[in-house]
Amino acid sequence: MKTAVVKCGGSVIGELSDSFFQSMKEMMKNGYRIVFVHGGGPEINSMLEKLHVKSEFKDGLRVTSKEVLDIAELVLAGSTNRKLVRMLQSHGIEAIGINSSDHRILQADFINQDELGYVGDVTSVHQEFIQNLCEQGVLPVLTPIGLGPNHTILNVNADHAASAIAKALQADRFLMVTDVDGVLHKGELLSTLTEKEANSFIKEGVINGGMIPKVTSALNAFSEYVNHVHIVSGKKSFYNAGKWYGTELTKEKVTV
Numbered sequence: 658m659k660t661a662v663v664k665c666g667g668s669v670i671g672e673l674s675d676s677f678f679q680s681m682k683e684m685m686k687n688g689y690r691i692v693f694v695h696g697g698g699p700e701i702n703s704m705l706e707k708l709h710v711k712s713e714f715k716d717g718l719r720v721t722s723k724e725v726l727d728i729a730e731l732v733l734a735g736s737t738n739r740k741l742v743r744m745l746q747s748h749g750i751e752a753i754g755i756n757s758s759d760h761r762i763l764q765a766d767f768i769n770q771d772e773l774g775y776v777g778d779v780t781s782v783h784q785e786f787i788q789n790l791c792e793q794g795v796l797p798v799l800t801p802i803g804l805g806p807n808h809t810i811l812n813v814n815a816d817h818a819a820s821a822i823a824k825a826l827q828a829d830r831f832l833m834v835t836d837v838d839g840v841l842h843k844g845e846l847l848s849t850l851t852e853k854e855a856n857s858f859i860k861e862g863v864i865n866g867g868m869i870p871k872v873t874s875a876l877n878a879f880s881e882y883v884n885h886v887h888i889v890s891g892k893k894s895f896y897n898a899g900k901w902y903g904t905e906l907t908k909e910k911v912t913v
């Protein structure tokens with residue numbers, strides 16, 4: 658069996674297509690066990706607006722007061738996670754939703770409490786438990802909420818959380834699902850991207866906004882254990898007849 662970690666961004670959760678779920682099923686048919694990790698940034702934003710709570714981002718991370726943390730957990734665990742589990746089940750995929758501070762699925766530590774508040778980075782992943790669920794044929798759907806020191810919970814950027822999980826599970830593939838076809842350059846899809854190109858595109862501003870944590874997390878997971886990392890769209894098929902779509906990270910440029 659092969660393992661794949663699929664991170665689904667909040668930008669596309671409401672727009673996931675039938676072809677996306679078909680690609681998931683095709684992966685499973687071809688021997689992949691899938692672990693799902695999700696974001697929910699836009700849904701958190703609209704709940705914060707409804708409740709008239711202000712929040713800001715610093716370097717792509719949400720500055721998270723105690724009040725913002727409670728709302729982020731409420732939305733991620735109470736709404737986004739539930740919706741995804743139901744969508745998977747309606748497409749015939751047996752899934753279980755878990756808030757990742759439960760059972761120490763994700764342990765995290767503050768990044769910089771003074772500047773960012775309750776924001777964490779993953780320090781450990783309960784990989785045996787995740788693997789056990791997969792072995793039972795249940796697809797785990799995980800929030801990016803980690804258990805911090807002294808029983809606090811911490812808000813973890815979902816790209817960072819997924820990257821840490823992919824590394825801990827030594828996943829054969831790591832897919833980052835978003836609302837665009839992959840990494841674009843002047844409107845054209847880049848089918849491959851090397852680390853060097855990614856760094857210069859970030860410097861030049863070609864890669865900006867939410868694509869920055871995605872590409873840096875993708876690069877971060879791209880290791881001796883995780884050899885295949887893709888950034889793909891959730892609006893269409895990303896895998897069909899053994900072919901992968903979107904942008905794949907490569908060590909060096911592939912010439913075709």
Ligand SMILES: Nc1ncnc2c1ncn2[C@@H]1O[C@H](COP(=O)(O)OP(=O)(O)O)[C@@H](O)[C@H]1O
Pocket residue numbers: 665666667668669696698834835836837839840841842863864865866867868869871
């Ligand atoms: N070079 C790029 N190629 C593609 N998308 C980019 C690029 N630079 C910035 N983006 C933006 O990144 C967005 C995806 O990031 P984000 O909205 O945070 O997604 P998610 O919720 O899936 O994590 C795209 O919708 C696009 O607006």
Ligand SMILES: CC(=O)N[C@@H](CCC(=O)OP(=O)(O)O)C(=O)O
Pocket residue numbers: 665666667668695696697698699701717718719729776777801812813814815816867
């Ligand atoms: C610390 C931090 O920024 N946490 C994110 C967690 C959700 C997330 O990352 O969602 P997307 O994948 O949709 O961006 C947040 O509060 O928005």
